[in-house]
Amino acid sequence: MPATSVYHTVDGRPAVWVFDPSAGKVALRPVVIAQYREDGVVIGSGLSAGEWVVATGANKLHEGQPVRPYEAAGRPSPSVTAQSS
Numbered sequence: 001m002p003a004t005s006v007y008h009t010v011d012g013r014p015a016v017w018v019f020d021p022s023a024g025k026v027a028l029r030p031v032v033i034a035q036y037r038e039d040g041v042v043i044g045s046g047l048s049a050g051e052w053v054v055a056t057g058a059n060k061l062h063e064g065q066p067v068r069p070y071e072a073a074g075r076p077s078p079s080v081t082a083q084s085s
Helices: none
Strands: 014-020 025-030 032-037 040-045
Touching: none
Parallel strands: none
Antiparallel strands: 014 025, 032 040
């Protein structure tokens, strides 16, 4: 995944913002970086297959913040089922 997805907590531990399509919000999830590469990072643990992660702007989010997934032509995005208030 892009290195811009990785957020470092106050104590310096890596985490990523995971999008919850049922709530339409993000939650911070600790991860283990298996490898830093020139083209991004490889996550060793902390995520499950199929989860959606914020790719950019990780340093601008906060826990429970509502977000909308970017929908690029020809690329799938998670369906948001939460009602906006």
